[in-house]
Amino acid sequence: MDAIVVEGLRKRYGDVQALDGVSFSVREGEIFGLLGPNGAGKSTTVRVLVTLTHPDEGRAVVAGHDVAREANAVRRTIGYIPQESGVDRYGTGRENLMLQGRVQGMHGRELRARVDELLELVGIADAADRVVQGYSGGMKRRLDIALGLVHRPRVLFLDEPTTGLDPEARVALWAEVARLAERETLTILLTTHYLEEADELADRLAIVSSGHVVVEGTPAGLKAELRGDAVTVELVDGQVDDARRVLAGADAPVEATLADGRTLVSRVADGGHAVPRIIAALGGAGIAVASVSVSRPSLDDVYLHYTGRDFATEDSGS
Amino acid sequence: MTAARHTVFMVQRQARNLMREPIWIALLLIQPMVWLILYGQLFKNVTRLGGFGTTSYVTFLAPAIVVMNSFFGATWSGMAMVADLDRKFVERFLATPASRLSLVLSQIVRSALTAGLQALVILVVALALGVHVHTGALGWLVVVVVGMLVNSAFAGISQGLALLTRREATMITLANFIGLPLLFLSSTLLAQRQMPHWMRVAADFNPVNWGVKAARAVVLPGTDWSSVGVHLGYLVALCVVTAAFANWTFRAYRRSL
Numbered sequence: 001m002d003a004i005v006v007e008g009l010r011k012r013y014g015d016v017q018a019l020d021g022v023s024f025s026v027r028e029g030e031i032f033g034l035l036g037p038n039g040a041g042k043s044t045t046v047r048v049l050v051t052l053t054h055p056d057e058g059r060a061v062v063a064g065h066d067v068a069r070e071a072n073a074v075r076r077t078i079g080y081i082p083q084e085s086g087v088d089r090y091g092t093g094r095e096n097l098m099l100q101g102r103v104q105g106m107h108g109r110e111l112r113a114r115v116d117e118l119l120e121l122v123g124i125a126d127a128a129d130r131v132v133q134g135y136s137g138g139m140k141r142r143l144d145i146a147l148g149l150v151h152r153p154r155v156l157f158l159d160e161p162t163t164g165l166d167p168e169a170r171v172a173l174w175a176e177v178a179r180l181a182e183r184e185t186l187t188i189l190l191t192t193h194y195l196e197e198a199d200e201l202a203d204r205l206a207i208v209s210s211g212h213v214v215v216e217g218t219p220a221g222l223k224a225e226l227r228g229d230a231v232t233v234e235l236v237d238g239q240v241d242d243a244r245r246v247l248a249g250a251d252a253p254v255e256a257t258l259a260d261g262r263t264l265v266s267r268v269a270d271g272g273h274a275v276p277r278i279i280a281a282l283g284g285a286g287i288a289v290a291s292v293s294v295s296r297p298s299l300d301d302v303y304l305h306y307t308g309r310d311f312a313t314e315d316s317g318s
Numbered sequence: 319m320t321a322a323r324h325t326v327f328m329v330q331r332q333a334r335n336l337m338r339e340p341i342w343i344a345l346l347l348i349q350p351m352v353w354l355i356l357y358g359q360l361f362k363n364v365t366r367l368g369g370f371g372t373t374s375y376v377t378f379l380a381p382a383i384v385v386m387n388s389f390f391g392a393t394w395s396g397m398a399m400v401a402d403l404d405r406k407f408v409e410r411f412l413a414t415p416a417s418r419l420s421l422v423l424s425q426i427v428r429s430a431l432t433a434g435l436q437a438l439v440i441l442v443v444a445l446a447l448g449v450h451v452h453t454g455a456l457g458w459l460v461v462v463v464v465g466m467l468v469n470s471a472f473a474g475i476s477q478g479l480a481l482l483t484r485r486e487a488t489m490i491t492l493a494n495f496i497g498l499p500l501l502f503l504s505s506t507l508l509a510q511r512q513m514p515h516w517m518r519v520a521a522d523f524n525p526v527n528w529g530v531k532a533a534r535a536v537v538l539p540g541t542d543w544s545s546v547g548v549h550l551g552y553l554v555a556l557c558v559v560t561a562a563f564a565n566w567t568f569r570a571y572r573r574s575l
């Protein structure tokens with residue numbers, strides 16, 4: 001069953017078409033990543049799903065409830081960790097959590113126990129009774145996450161959960177999210193700029209650009225779709241044109257020439273097999289090779305490919 | 319029901335945060351005393367003009383200071399809303415089943431409770447200055463209620479403007495713009511009889527003056543209870559109208575997201 005279904009969302013703010021027909025779906029229990037450059041429409045999509053923003057067109061269903069017609073049912077089932085924290089800075093961590101729980105209809109001993117449990121879970125129990133203003137950025141982010149979890153939501157929306165965290169805290173938070181997904185049997189939708197983050201966490205992801213989904217799939221599947229490995233050949237001298245001809249003959253067509261004028265990138269089916277062939281062919285033509293390296297497609301390549309910022313067009317000398 | 323419960327939660331949060339601000343509490347208590355003592359001394363001899371219903375200016379003044387203080391406090395009440403909007407506090411609750419009404423109403427209630435507390439302080443100081451509330455305990459209650467009603471009525475407007483403009487600078491300008499004119503178009507400092515004719519007429523439409531009339535009537539001898547009742551009625555009606563206005567602007571705000 002699908003925990004989130006999004007169909008043809010459109011939203012316009014003045015002159016800006018923030019969403020231009022976003023569609024995707026997320027299965028129950030899945031961690032789904034929304035990836036895309038600044039202004040792509042990730043936050044706007046999330047805000048529609050958490051009932052904050054009304055789309056001009058299109059429809060979205062979260063945990064079986066339509067976000068427009070059954071907004072309150074959606075609000076009871078979801079947790080939302082916004083890009084910009086909405087904590088009350090002048091209250092303590094615990095007070096923030098208690099208030100959040102109360103408006104979600106929790107009370108008494110059950111609520112107090114849940115708050116204690118969450119403070120422990122996100123690791124801010126020691127600071128629970130201090131005013132949030134004195135928290136570090138990472139502690140605030142942890143509190144944000146706890147706030148989204150108080151009422152045991154079934155679907156969790158994380159809008160750039162790791163922005164502003166140091167690399168160590170970021171990795172710790174990834175582990176946290178993965179564990180939560182497991183322990184609290186959550187469906188998670190997260191947006192991010194960090195490709196490693198999506199690669200690490202997401203079961204599936206969609207790349208959003210200019211208000212629509214350009215591609216959707218598993219990280220591995222998306223990488224596989226960019227068939228083949230990249231072989232980067234650095235020449236001793238700048239005999240680029242000769243090398244191009246030789247490589248084309250050796251079944252390793254050159255995709256790009258880097259700006260330094262002596263480095264070529266070829267796309268080949270299997271890097272391991274191609275390298276000896278490439279070296280032999282270039283050697284036979286009297287072209288000296290400084291280095292050869294093979295790289296498997298990364299999510300970076302996928303991202304750049306689909307958001308139209310392919311290095312082949314950016315760095316190509318010709 | 320949910321709206322009432324959620325309003326209580328939200329008011330508790332604001333009250334608790336304010337309690338953490340000792341300077342705020344000190345100013346809250348000192349400010350109305352300053353009004354009372356300063357104006358009381360400045361205009362001490364003005365009662366000689368006649369029409370004040372008492373020869374003790376401070377007795378004439380004390381109930382009006384309650385109203386003035388409530389009114390001034392209310393014109394600033396939208397600032398807290400602007401801060402909550404800015405910090406995305408409001409949005410956080412919009413993604414929960416929190417009562418929408420409670421998010422606005424709690425701001426008005428917090429503002430009115432503060433005004434009620436200040437009204438009590440003013441009455442106690444007035445007592446120390448020798449002011450005798452003619453109708454006794456009931457009179458004290460009426461004065462405090464009037465303070466809260468005047469405050470909520472204007473707090474509703476302030477909240478509405480906060481939601482429409484979402485800018486602190488605009489709020490400050492507006493507070494200054496309406497503050498003094500409404501004060502001088504009322505009998506807060508001077509007996510209405512001593513005002514020019516057109517101002518006297520205008521004062522009848524000024525909610526600040528409704529409050530002053532009701533509060534003063536229960537402090538001075540010769541209380542006209544039906545007039546007190548009518549003015550309280552006007553204030554209650556105005557509170558409902560401005561709270562509805564604030565709620566309407568909140569809906570507009572939510573639609574703009």
Ligand SMILES: Nc1ncnc2c1ncn2[C@@H]1O[C@H](COP(=O)(O)OP(=O)(O)OP(=O)(O)O)[C@@H](O)[C@H]1O
Nearest residue numbers: 013016018036037038039040041042043044045575
């Ligand atoms: N309330 C708003 N008013 C006007 N324009 C808006 C509003 N919200 C979003 N936009 C515009 O819609 C577009 C998409 O914004 P959105 O915040 O969804 O992008 P994003 O993918 O989350 O970007 P980022 O990675 O920077 O967070 C942007 O051009 C933005 O300027």
Ligand SMILES: [Mg+2]
Nearest residue numbers: 042043044083
């Ligand atoms: Mg965003």
